[in-house]
Amino acid sequence: MNDLKFACRQLRKSPGFTAVAVLTLALGIGASTAIFSGVNALWLNPVPAAELDRIVQIRLFDKRQNSYYGDRGGSFEILQELRAHRDHFVDLTRMTYSNLPWEDAGWLDRVIGFHVSPNFFSLWNVRPWLGRTFAPDEGRPGAPPVIVVSHAFWNKRLGGDPGWIGKSLRFGDQYRTLVGVMPPHFNPMGGSVLYPQEFWLPEDDPQVGPADKDPEGFDSGTLLIARLAPGVSMKQAQAVLDVLVRRHEGGYRKIWWHPFSLHLRPVREMFASAEVRKTIPGFVGAMIFVLLIACANVANLNLARTEARQHELAIRGALGAGRFQLLRQLLIESLLPALAGAGAGLVLTYWSLGLMEWLLPASLPRLRAIEIDWQVLAYCLLLAVTAGLVSGTVPAWYGASRPVANALKQGGGQATSGVFRNLYRRGLVVLEVSLAMLLLAGAGLMIQSVVRLLRTNLGLEPTNLIAVRISPAGDSKKYRTFEAKTLLLAEVHRRLSAVPGVEAVGILGTAGGDGKFAVSGQKEPVELMWSSSGVGTADAFKAMRAPLLLGRSFDERDLGTNAMAVLVNETLARRCWPGENAVGKTIQATAKGDHRTFEVAGVVADVRWIWRAYVTEPIEPMFYQPRQEYGGYTLFVRPRIKPAGLIKPLLAELKAAGPELRKPAVSLVKDDFYDCTRLHRTYMWCLAVFGSVGLLLASAGIYATLAYSVASRQREMGIRLALGATRSGVMRMVLRQGMTLVGIGLALGLAAACALTRLLRGMLYGVSPLDPLTLTAAALLLSLIALLACYVPARRATKVDPIEALRYE
């Protein structure tokens, strides 16, 4: 207790030291805790339920295709059979996609959501934002229809009015009572901006509606989750699944079109999507490195303070304090600022929570809010204690183990500083520089990646280009026939083209497919993707301004059942007929009963648009047919004027052309593209912030070390000046001393960067982890800042007055 009191007094006595130590640790601990709170909520402990590790996901594995189908878990039959194994699985819950009609500003829209077992919410242990979730019997047939909606639905479509709870909502011709609103962060399946998930319906009924069946008629069973019964291991549970699968071996077609098996995995893995996992090494690295730099800085401060107190410590020793007692005293004094730093760091964390929510891509599956909960607090405390010990142990050990006699001998008249202490100090600076180098390398590589990502050649001219996605409303039979679709598209095209300010309107089929095709000149059939484009004035590529590289575009001749002309993208041309002219080559279907042969009329540039190829993915070989009767369409509107003024008239014309169309989604291609780089941009910002904090702390460390060295070597500087050193010589000496350490740190940092940046590879785009330009730039930036940090104390060294410094005592 006395130790603590004395420690507080000591810290109060040197407010400068205390403030710097606390602030430094606040930055390090705050940044680490902020990242932890995000990583914890999204990845480490994504589910607020108790005994998270006993909650498992059951996934259907297609043995013939040798793959999973997303999160698909199997049909209601499987659920029913598993329910019989109450001794192995409890809390079984299932979720399937669903959609409901919704009227929005005169348009018939469709909202996407899920049918879920009534225990769905309680399994996750997520409480509603408003109202309640489902009662156990609400899923049964005949129960009164109820609905729980997402926070976004409530906000956007119901004006955020809590009064809607208990009221009836109209979905087409059905009415459902709104019983609850989920919190904003409840997004278990990671709905995207394009396909937000907006509602949950209770469902405990084998007779699921037609919307929930695959086109092939399989129950789509989006998600199957269970809790293992007490005492049951994953292995035992898997054995039950294996038995169940074997029972269906003969009649697998009832469930799935290929032989299948069912596999278990811990539910937490559902949340650690491949995308998120790629970001982890960078985050963990950044977290550790920034914290280490902060600790190194504070270790240096602690050492300096211990040195300044040698006399006091010696007196304590002389009065009988044991080495252990001194050690304890000094450790407490380094733990206190660490705890205070953690407190201030929590404030930083708190401020950054909102920023993180804002930066996070909406497509991340998650259940929890990023918040400061007891886990985060515990982590923060752990960091504080670790930081206190890491930064305090060596200085404390040094302070406690000095021979008493030495310290009591006053003066000595030497500008001596122990070899060990100097090594330790310099080692810390080298460490800081190399860690900062690592952080900057990571940030630099990510900045390069994002720059390249944003500069990706989309194969089209995205500026001002408007994309309008249309599809016939779910329950409208009107546009199902080929003729009806053709008429609709013609009318839409005619009307949109006539809107003043519109230069061109192109139509691109959104649906398409892939398959094996025999191409001329190749023995083996190749895997190709296909889609469709409008012809003539409806040419999608013309509206996009995607360059035609060879041959011709589609025209009216190409319409009709006998016309077999196709356009291929550059990738297909290059892959199938390298070095040859693709025009005139043939592509033949190999499917059963389909032997159509297409002839290549032209080659268009590789076009990236977000439903076909996310920017970081490789371009698939692709051909386009001049046909327009597939499921959905994207209209590309090339305006002559600023697009903002066009949205309203375009919507009005669409309404006039197709009164029963579902509400079209209108966006700017540029925005869509920008949106899909969000994860990369978020990551870049995080690494850049960490890089900057690292740079700041490291340069503060260099500065402090040199400044301390200069201050404690005043006398030495004085002697040197008295012996004939020039001021510029002294300046050079200090600079050299500092920059030598920086140089060693840079070299080590570069070596470490070469070894570690590959961990970022998953998030890098178009840049090698060893990109010389980036590494050089990072090293240069660091050197420059370091030079500045050295310059200030070096200048101070030249200001030493030799007479003053040499004056005896």
Add this chain to the structure above:
Amino acid sequence: MNNGSLIKLEGITKVFYTDEVETHALSGIHLEIRKGEYASIAGPSGCGKSTLLSILGLLDTPTDGEYTLNGEPVANLAHAERARIRNREVGFIFQSFNLIGDLTVYENVELPLTYRGMNAAERKQRVNDALEKVGMVHRVKHYPSQLSGGQQQRVAVARALGGKPSILLADEPTGNLDSKNGDAVMNLLQDLHREGATICMVTHDPRFARHADRQVHLFDGRIVEENVESPEISNQKSVVRSRQ
């Protein structure tokens, strides 16, 4: 270099301005020191001895007055030029030795020579010669903290000698030493003087002051008295005037 005069101070005044208080540390000092002379400066604490030595050693500039060293006016030179002259013409010996703790004995002695840009072989020769003179050759690899005070001061003397300066300036060189070690250092200085070195030493101790040819007494920034001990130069009257 007329009549062997190495140092000539004329009307040297030094005023320190601190917190709006003017301290007249030196007032109108006239002093001439000739080649080969051994002068001691004595006086009560605060009378300006160290200030005078700093000006002599070009560590500080006078507020007013003329300073001629080796026939060159040096009172108002630029920093770099003063550093150069200090390095070549002046050897300092301090009360508190002022060796650099991170450098070995050898490196300490070598330091001023490196500032001169001397080549390594010559430096080595000079360092060894100097250390030999003070009897410290056997300790070249030691660090100052491993030496006794007397030994440290001898190394400091060697450092001052290495550059073959025109004058050795010593500010209370025995102040930090016990009497035995103090005697040893004083004997060393006397030996050096016999070999021809010009020395100007500040000391409190009348015993040591007597080693010198000349004793200059300072009081309140002025020279108040001068005794010439050595018979061979007693007839060459040194100028002692106080400007009023």
